[in-house]
Amino acid sequence: MKHLKTEEQSSAYYPHQPQMQMERRHAPRIPVSFGLMYSGIRKNDVLMADGVVLDLSEGGLGIRGNQPVKVGMELSMFLYLPDGSDPLFVLETNVAWSAGSLFGVEFKKMSLREGNRLHSFLRAQSVLLA
Helix, strand or coil: CHHHHHHHHHHHHCCCCCCCCCCCCCCCCEEEEEEEEEEEEECCEEEEEEEEEEEECCCEEEEEECCCCCCCCEEEEEECCCCCCCCEEEEEEEEEEEECCEEEEEEEECCHHHHHHHHHHHHHHHHHHC
């Protein structure tokens, strides 16, 4: 039942997405709110932007950003986890969907150390939501 609650909370961030669409995520998303910075190449320009992480899972995250992105773009990002440590660096993500300032990315490449740190953070957040 808690999984349903998480989905309901997340759907409030994404009112443009139909409720009955097929879920493609392999891991449950957890509602969060912390800052991030993302960068990539848009046409022939370097994109540097920031935003807020709205939800997070082992496979990716949902973002409200201050610069638009397109599906298929590759982005690098720094996640400012609320643990007081240095930002978590994700070397490569892929934009899975985009609607205005909201978009979702799939993690493609991060170091083992950063992956372990992300896993620990998600585990701690799951305990808080339980």
